[in-house]
Amino acid sequence: MGSGIAQVSIQAGYNVTLVDIKDEFIEKGLKSILKGLSRLEQKGKLGEGVSAQSLVSKIQKTTNIPQAVQNADLIIEAVIENLKIKQDVFRTCDENAPADCLIASNTSSMSITKIAEATKRPEKCLGIHFFNPVPLMKLVEVIKGEKTSEDTLNTAQKWAESLPCRSPRYVPLVLKDRPGFIANRMIAPAFILMNWAFEQAVKEGISWESLNADTLKEGLPMGYLELGDYVGHDTYYHINTYYSKTLSPDFTPGPVYTKMVEDKKLGRKTGQGFFDWSQGRPKLLNEPKANLLSAELLDAIEANEGCRLLEEGVVKHWHIIDETMMAGFNRPGVMKDAVSNYEKWAKMLEEIAGKIDKPYLMPCEMLKTGKFIELK
Numbered sequence: 001m002g003s004g005i006a007q008v009s010i011q012a013g014y015n016v017t018l019v020d021i022k023d024e025f026i027e028k029g030l031k032s033i034l035k036g037l038s039r040l041e042q043k044g045k046l047g048e049g050v051s052a053q054s055l056v057s058k059i060q061k062t063t064n065i066p067q068a069v070q071n072a073d074l075i076i077e078a079v080i081e082n083l084k085i086k087q088d089v090f091r092t093c094d095e096n097a098p099a100d101c102l103i104a105s106n107t108s109s110m111s112i113t114k115i116a117e118a119t120k121r122p123e124k125c126l127g128i129h130f131f132n133p134v135p136l137m138k139l140v141e142v143i144k145g146e147k148t149s150e151d152t153l154n155t156a157q158k159w160a161e162s163l164p165c166r167s168p169r170y171v172p173l174v175l176k177d178r179p180g181f182i183a184n185r186m187i188a189p190a191f192i193l194m195n196w197a198f199e200q201a202v203k204e205g206i207s208w209e210s211l212n213a214d215t216l217k218e219g220l221p222m223g224y225l226e227l228g229d230y231v232g233h234d235t236y237y238h239i240n241t242y243y244s245k246t247l248s249p250d251f252t253p254g255p256v257y258t259k260m261v262e263d264k265k266l267g268r269k270t271g272q273g274f275f276d277w278s279q280g281r282p283k284l285l286n287e288p289k290a291n292l293l294s295a296e297l298l299d300a301i302e303a304n305e306g307c308r309l310l311e312e313g314v315v316k317h318w319h320i321i322d323e324t325m326m327a328g329f330n331r332p333g334v335m336k337d338a339v340s341n342y343e344k345w346a347k348m349l350e351e352i353a354g355k356i357d358k359p360y361l362m363p364c365e366m367l368k369t370g371k372f373i374e375l376k
Ligand SMILES: NC(=O)c1ccc[n+]([C@@H]2O[C@H](COP(=O)([O-])OP(=O)(O)OC[C@H]3O[C@@H](n4cnc5c(N)ncnc54)[C@H](O)[C@@H]3O)[C@@H](O)[C@H]2O)c1
Pocket: 001, 002, 019, 020, 021, 022, 025, 078, 079, 080, 081, 082, 085, 089, 106, 107, 108, 109, 129, 130, 131, 132
């Protein structure tokens, strides 16, 4: 992620210093930047007289954080997802960067407020959350920690908007520091239903193809199970365990899913997940639906989460949620459809939450009453 962020920053004309713990890791990052920029150069997208090599040679590199941040205006931390390491990096940056320098984390799950506690400038700390691959994904979430100032947020938003992409960047402000921010939070609770369905499918002898078919709808390139295989079940397992501690115990992975991860059936990366990836993307049998669940129920669950984001004050308007989903996942958000379906969806949610005994799926007030519609 760090090299992707460095690439778009140097393309935008900023002075960039790439930092890592070993020279070989920096070289690996520079190699991937050169590859990305060379592709753009071949397509004539770097501009007149600008070569990939000339841009890469402008990037400064060091393994010494204090030296790197001496004259920085903005620092983006993209080290591994470990709170202690992130706090150590923030502390070192705080002690060595100019007083007005902003310090941002690219964390995908951790509390910005907690990371910023390691510094004496929490008002200048924030989250700037990119999506992978950074040069291609136009969504960047700018996240307010408890003490982040308006100025800090606005400056970061302008900066993120200035970074090149295939089409203009979409940079929503995330106004509350809540797990998953916007995009990842929206897709999170589908796992609660799917987790139940995995257990049920094994009990009833339902094939993964049939269950996958239940989740398909027009406009989606893959069903839930195939997408899980594609992303990696270790990632899903880790993030749902985190949500089980921060949002609700209902996110706790069940025995079937846990065993899959323990058996290293992680999906594409290990060649086997729900499906066989050893020969590339699996050719799924056209099996009939299992009818354990439906794509509409998954939409209802997602809309409910959107309403929770509005209730919690993470975002102010539902159209921001739909735009975020389009920018982050290249698919329409469900909030627009919720405007005409919320009563039916609230009933579906009550029914399923009771049936599978997962209270987190109960419709929240904002969805039940349709009050979210006013927050356009
Ligand atoms: N991979 C994704 O799709 C994705 C998407 C959004 C956000 N993120 C977040 O971005 C961050 C980085 O993720 P990644 O996938 O690029 O991880 P990664 O493991 O590929 O890269 C992390 C890099 O940080 C370096 N590092 C570790 N400790 C360091 C230190 N003390 N000082 C300097 N460098 C250090 C490592 O050597 C490594 O090169 C994480 O917080 C992750 O949650 C990742």
